[in-house]
Amino acid sequence: MRTILRVAALAVMFFVFTTGMFAAGYVVQQYMPRPAVPATNASATPSPSPAASPQAGQDDFGVFWEVWGLLKAEFIGKLPDDKQMTYAAIQGVVDSLGDSHTTFTDPKRAALLESDLAGSFEGIGATVEQKNGQIVIVAPLKGRPAEKAGLLAGDIVTKIDGQTTDGLSLTEAILRIRGPKGTQVTLTVFRAGARDPIDISITRAAIAVESVNTRQLDNGIAYIQLTEFTGTASKEMDDALKTALAGNPKGIVLDLRGNPGGYLQTAIEIASEFISSGVIVSERDKDGKTTDHRALPGGRATKIPIVVLVDKGSASASEILSGAIKDSKRGVLVGDTTYGKGSVQVSNRLSDDSRLTVTIRHWLTPSGRDIDGQGIEPDFAVPFPESDRKGGRDPQLDRAVEYLTTGK
Numbered sequence: 001m002r003t004i005l006r007v008a009a010l011a012v013m014f015f016v017f018t019t020g021m022f023a024a025g026y027v028v029q030q031y032m033p034r035p036a037v038p039a040t041n042a043s044a045t046p047s048p049s050p051a052a053s054p055q056a057g058q059d060d061f062g063v064f065w066e067v068w069g070l071l072k073a074e075f076i077g078k079l080p081d082d083k084q085m086t087y088a089a090i091q092g093v094v095d096s097l098g099d100s101h102t103t104f105t106d107p108k109r110a111a112l113l114e115s116d117l118a119g120s121f122e123g124i125g126a127t128v129e130q131k132n133g134q135i136v137i138v139a140p141l142k143g144r145p146a147e148k149a150g151l152l153a154g155d156i157v158t159k160i161d162g163q164t165t166d167g168l169s170l171t172e173a174i175l176r177i178r179g180p181k182g183t184q185v186t187l188t189v190f191r192a193g194a195r196d197p198i199d200i201s202i203t204r205a206a207i208a209v210e211s212v213n214t215r216q217l218d219n220g221i222a223y224i225q226l227t228e229f230t231g232t233a234s235k236e237m238d239d240a241l242k243t244a245l246a247g248n249p250k251g252i253v254l255d256l257r258g259n260p261g262g263y264l265q266t267a268i269e270i271a272s273e274f275i276s277s278g279v280i281v282s283e284r285d286k287d288g289k290t291t292d293h294r295a296l297p298g299g300r301a302t303k304i305p306i307v308v309l310v311d312k313g314s315a316s317a318s319e320i321l322s323g324a325i326k327d328s329k330r331g332v333l334v335g336d337t338t339y340g341k342g343s344v345q346v347s348n349r350l351s352d353d354s355r356l357t358v359t360i361r362h363w364l365t366p367s368g369r370d371i372d373g374q375g376i377e378p379d380f381a382v383p384f385p386e387s388d389r390k391g392g393r394d395p396q397l398d399r400a401v402e403y404l405t406t407g408k
Contacts, residue, residue: 064089087354099359101343107353109171121209123178124185124202126151130170137189141209149202151187158197159188181206211262212236214244219405222249223397226270229262229317234269241273241300251305251404253397257335261316271324272296274306274331279366280324283344290364306331307400310378315339322376323365332403333378335396342372 071079079085087106094104105113115121125144129136135157140146157165160176168176177185186201211233213225222244226233244252254274261267264281271280272295279292308325310318310333319338325331344361364370380403382396 090356094356101341101345101357102359103355103357105355105357108175110349110353110355112171112174113355121178122181122206123204124149124151125205125207128157128170128174128177130173135165135168135170135173141207144207145202145205149200151189151200151202152191155187155189155191155198157187157189159186161186162188179204208232210236212240214240216244216247216249217253217401219401220248220250221253221401221404222247222251223253223255225255226259226318228259229266229270231263231266233262233266237270237273238300245300245304249304251307252301253307253309253400253404254331255309255397256314256318256322257309257311257396258313259315259318260313261318261341264317264320267317267320268293269296271321273299274301275299275324275328276302278328281320281366282364282368283361284364284370285361302330305404307403308333309335309396309400310338310376311336311384311396312339312375316341319371319376320363320365323369323371326376326379327366327369332380333376334380334382334400334403335378336381336383337377338371338375340371340373340375342370342374 068085071085080088087104090104094102124140124146126140126146127138129138137146137151137153137155137157139153140151157173157177159165160173163176165173177187179185181204184201184203186199188197188199190197209230211226211228211230213227215223217223224237224240224244226237268280275295276297276299277295280295281293283291283293285291306325308322308331310322314322314335315338319341322333322338326333342362342364343359344363345357346360347355347357349355362370362372365376380399382399384394384396388395
């Protein structure tokens with residue numbers, strides 16, 4: 001059974017080789033397939049299921065079918081196909097709840113999100129966003145096909161295999177760019193400084209995205225960046241800690257800035273690498289019942305000093321880990337107040353592979369705090385102005401190193 005904690009979209013950025021990260025935060029245990037009413041054939045007018053019919057006691061639902069029939073019979077314009085109309089109707093019901101975390105996702109977007117969280121997929125190896133209606137390459141990943149073929153950050157994709165990207169949604173563009181390994185895709189790009197469009201042919205490959213990056217800093221400090229709580233992140237973190245601790249560092253800086261979340265179980269597993277015992281996170285249901293998730297045994301870094309870097313893009317699973325570190329007094333947080341995503345969703349896979357994600361619980365830090373809409377304040381608030389970013393400076397990392405070397 002997989003549970004998802006998810007945040008409203010702050011930005012829309014997708015992995016071309018995989019899927020979309022719709023947002024700045026989500027936490028997942030597992031996707032949960034659930035029995036569903038058989039999907040309606042897209043070429044036929046749907047009929048109400050017994051559970052959704054007036055005979056089942058939902059008398060007002062008959063109005064829906066009245067509207068459906070009248071539109072089909074009388075509307076002078078071109079109607080969407082039955083599948084699109086059905087999805088639009090579902091979306092309307094979900095929107096009426098007023099909960100941005102309860103969502104309906106069509107099969108294409110659902111598949112993209114699931115592949116992102118899996119941590120491996122097939123495509124070209126680049127991140128892409130939609131900006132002012134244009135498909136823009138954010139960054140080709142190092143050593144991946146996109147970089148090897150010469151794709152650059154800032155390239156504007158105007159055609160995919162000769163077909164214009166005008167009017168394409170980001171999802172549609174990604175679905176055209178990604179594909180089975182060994183196949184080829186040609187992107188026509190506009191590049192700043194180039195007079196004419198450039199055609200770049202890229203052979204797709206199997207892509208494994210690394211969620212954990214590590215390096216040794218000056219003063220004997222190990223730096224570990226966790227970009228997302230994917231299905232492979234626990235093993236990656238374990239390997240990173242094994243390598244880092246072999247150098248006998250004085251402390252660890254764990255960078256969770258901009259980390260949107262991922263699997264809840266992964267958050268518990270990674271938190272257990274740093275916290276030897278006690279509650280990592282609790283979940284509270286609508287009846288007020290609380291379930292505790294405790295630290296797992298065998299953590300590699302339960303005694304070494306640690307500082308966690310956070311910002312407003314640290315959400316959900318990142319906040320679970322940060323909250324556990326702070327409440328257990330295992331380490332300190334440096335940076336900005338986190339996003340504030342404290343509700344729990346379950347994602348139901350429907351019969352046509354679309355997803356209905358429903359808010360079912362709230363999660364609490366070990367001290368019992370509900371951070372939803374509030375976020376977690378750092379122990380040391382350190383701004384990170386744009387001037388520092390452009391100048392290659394990182395005052396938050398500098399403050400973390402200072403704390404680990406001086407203890408204050």
